[in-house]
Amino acid sequence: MRIFFAGASGVIGPVLTPRLVEAGHEVVAMTRTEAKAERLAADGAEPVVCNVLDADALRDAVVAARPDAVIHHLTDLPQQMTPDQMKSGLEATNRVRTKGTANLIAAARAAGARRIVAQSVAFAYGPKATGLYDESDPLYVDGPAPGAETAAGVAELERQVTNADGLEGLALRFGFWYGPRTAYASDGYFAGEIRKRRLPIVGDGSAVWSFVHVDDVAAATIAALDRGATGVYNVTDDDPAPAREWIPAYAEALGAKRPRRVPVFVVRMVAGRYAAFLASELRGASNAKAKRELGFGPRWPSWRRGFAEALG
Numbered sequence: 001m002r003i004f005f006a007g008a009s010g011v012i013g014p015v016l017t018p019r020l021v022e023a024g025h026e027v028v029a030m031t032r033t034e035a036k037a038e039r040l041a042a043d044g045a046e047p048v049v050c051n052v053l054d055a056d057a058l059r060d061a062v063v064a065a066r067p068d069a070v071i072h073h074l075t076d077l078p079q080q081m082t083p084d085q086m087k088s089g090l091e092a093t094n095r096v097r098t099k100g101t102a103n104l105i106a107a108a109r110a111a112g113a114r115r116i117v118a119q120s121v122a123f124a125y126g127p128k129a130t131g132l133y134d135e136s137d138p139l140y141v142d143g144p145a146p147g148a149e150t151a152a153g154v155a156e157l158e159r160q161v162t163n164a165d166g167l168e169g170l171a172l173r174f175g176f177w178y179g180p181r182t183a184y185a186s187d188g189y190f191a192g193e194i195r196k197r198r199l200p201i202v203g204d205g206s207a208v209w210s211f212v213h214v215d216d217v218a219a220a221t222i223a224a225l226d227r228g229a230t231g232v233y234n235v236t237d238d239d240p241a242p243a244r245e246w247i248p249a250y251a252e253a254l255g256a257k258r259p260r261r262v263p264v265f266v267v268r269m270v271a272g273r274y275a276a277f278l279a280s281e282l283r284g285a286s287n288a289k290a291k292r293e294l295g296f297g298p299r300w301p302s303w304r305r306g307f308a309e310a311l312g
Contacts, residue, residue: 001225002026004065004111006052006104007073007119008045009036011181016073016218017043023222028065052100055107062107069225070108072118072161074100090146094153101157105164115168117224118161122173122210122234122285124151127277132208132240132286135173135232144273162230170224174217175210175236175285178303179310182214186254186311194247195256202279203264205244210236210284213300213310223294233290239302240284246303253311 001024008017008029020027021044029045030052031037037047050061052074062070076092101118108116124147125133126140139151161169178184185191193199212220212235220235247259268276290296300306 001068002066003028003069003071003225004062004067004108004113005029005045005071005073007071007075008040008047009033010073010075011177012073012214012217012221013040014043014181015179015214016071016221017045019218019222021045025225028061028067030061052096052103055103058103059107059110062104062113063111065111067108067111067113069115069117070104070113071221071225072101072104072116073221074104075119087146090150094149097153097157098160101160105160105167105169109164109166113167115170115225116161116164117221118157118169118171120154120158120171120173120232121150122175122236123278123282124154124173125283125285126151127281128283132210132284133234134286135234135289140277143277147274147277158232162232168230170228170230171232172220172224172235172290173232173285174220175212175234177214177217178211178306179214184211184250190250191254191311194251194254194259197257197260199247199250200260200262201244201247202262202267202276205242205247205261207243207278207280207282208240208284209243209246209282210234210240210287211246211303211306212236212298213303213306216296216298216300219299220290220294220296223296228294233294233296234285234287235290235296236285236287237298237301237303237306238287239304241303243279246307249304250307250311253307 009031027045029040040047077089141151158171183189
């Protein structure tokens with residue numbers, strides 16, 4: 001199968017590109033900079049330098065690649081997540097998820113591709129009293145900023161992908177990524193925050209988060225190339241966990257001090273309503289549909305082992 005991989009120079013590229021090549025796929029890997037093209041070639045891909053927001057150049061690149069399927073793992077998020085950097089990064093990523101997705105779909109259609117597999121997120125859902133999120137639960141488009149803007153961008157990406165005429169479109173709603181090069185890696189942003197005791201347990205620590213190792217992000221993406229019908233799929237590990245469990249375990253795996261506890265109202269005052277929602281009300285996501293329809297079985301079924309082995 002010929003694959004056009006948009007986002008190959010991001011976090012997932014060094015994991016996914018070699019696996020695609022090893023599986024016998026021909027990979028045309030897109031990056032925005034010449035500097036990253038050499039690495040993509042070393043991974044066995046044919047590099048192409050292009051920006052997803054340049055519709056004409058993108059169309060030419062994808063048509064020339066003649067792909068059977070297109071992978072959309074594009075974001076524009078910063079390595080460090082300071083408030084100013086995150087604000088600009090989220091705005092840029094929303095442009096990629098809206099205008100960029102439209103450009104990529106148009107290019108894929110012009111090239112005669114049959115399928116597009118796109119990255120989405122499993123933490124843009126809204127409040128839920130009990131249980132895990134499934135794919136029928138609404139995204140938090142009417143929530144507080146900046147979550148509402150992110151959810152709206154995610155919703156638009158998913159709408160475009162799953163309604164693309166002539167294409168089978170799958171949107172994979174991933175849990176929080178951990179593993180090499182992620183924000184949760186030993187040299188990542190959140191590792192630095194927890195070493196400084198700036199990643200606290202908020203309230204009673206009952207917010208439930210779902211994680212997924214980047215190895216399993218790659219595996220699910222590959223599975224979605226030829227499995228599953230058009231639609232959205234939560235892709236997470238098997239162990240959604242409350243913050244009172246995963247944050248101390250993460251600190252322990254990094255050899256950091258135990259996290260502090262802070263009241264919800266403090267987070268709401270300092271960081272805003274959406275940060276307080278994530279820290280105190282978020283619910284984990286069920287991966288049952290991905291297991292059933294994509295044949296997804298995480299190599300890392302629990303972050304508990306994953307944190308210990310990846311960070312220890």
